Amino acid sequence: MTGPDDADVPSAGRGTGLPLPRREGAEVEFERTVPAVTDRLHRRSRDRIRALDVLFEADARDLDVLDVLAERIRRTAAQSPLPQPARDLVELYAPQAQDIDEDIATHSRDWPLRRMPAVDRAILRLGSAEVLYGADETGRGAIIGEYTKIAEVLSTDDSPRFVNGLLQRLADVRGLLT
Secondary structure (H helix, E strand, C coil), rough: CHHHHHHHHCCCCCCCCEEECCCCCCCCCCCCCCCCCCCCCCCCHHHHHHHHHHHHHHHHCCCCHHHHHHHHHHHCCCCCCCCHHHHHHHHHHHHHHHHHHHHHHHHHHCCCHHHCCCHHHHHHHHHHHHHHCCCCCHHHHHHHHHHHHCCCCCCCHHHHHHHHHHHCCCCCCHHHHH
């Protein structure tokens, strides 16, 4: 049943059949969202993203990262179990978490951790763990490149350059930090 005022309510289009909400003096526009394209990433990068999810969740919920990891191993939020390489990355980060945060804060020049986007924080934390504690010298460039690509896919337009520069800076002073 329609009333007399329903005739001037535009439909939402896109096959929903729902009316748009009324607003005085403003048109309502739908924003088109585009999911991140992760199919162009290597399997190792997707494992890194799964590990980033654990770090991101721990940060957002203010929990210990190993507690979140244990929870994700028991009950995953994704459709597939947490892969072993992702677990290994989280376990590489966890014992060094405080030192890594300190290193990031020291070398990020005017960007305290609390001001960084949460995704960038997770990327930098995990990337720093690999660069400082996991990779040999020959593999660090590729690792920095992968985290830069992940930042390009998951974060802001400025994030890849920031992530690349900070991880490179940490790699350059690695001998002094570890």
